[in-house]
Amino acid sequence: MKLLVYIFDKYRGKAVGATIGFIFSLLVLIIGLWRTLFILLCIGVGYYIGNKFDKGESFLEFLDKILPRGMR
Template sequence: MVDKEKISRLIQMLGNNKGKTVGTIIGFIIAIFILTIGFFKTLFIVICTGLGYYIGKKSDSQENLRDFLDKILPPGKSN
């Protein structure tokens, strides 16, 4: 059996190194995707995820979605 003290130390170590832990997990997941579905499909997934994160971050900061889209997309024709 695994000692509770060892598990506690492991959790504390992971908590103290959150960036490294998250980076390692993300890198591992991307590597699995590249090996299973290919580079370009993985790249597409990463780009879509990044774009979704960026839009979600803007939404969380209460920036109007229409104003945000007007910044990045060409203006539409007004009727």
């Protein structure tokens, strides 16, 4: 356990990158490339929307930005 803490403290970027790469490779092997990419896309969209709300943007303002004129 101390070794993992040391590695994470000393090589944080490499440790996080390797962990993300490992998880991505497992997902590709288990569920396939396209499903994995779809999941990552959904996570990215969810993060983007959540970030907008954290910055205080209302849902209607968000819809105005992403929908064509007259859709709302």
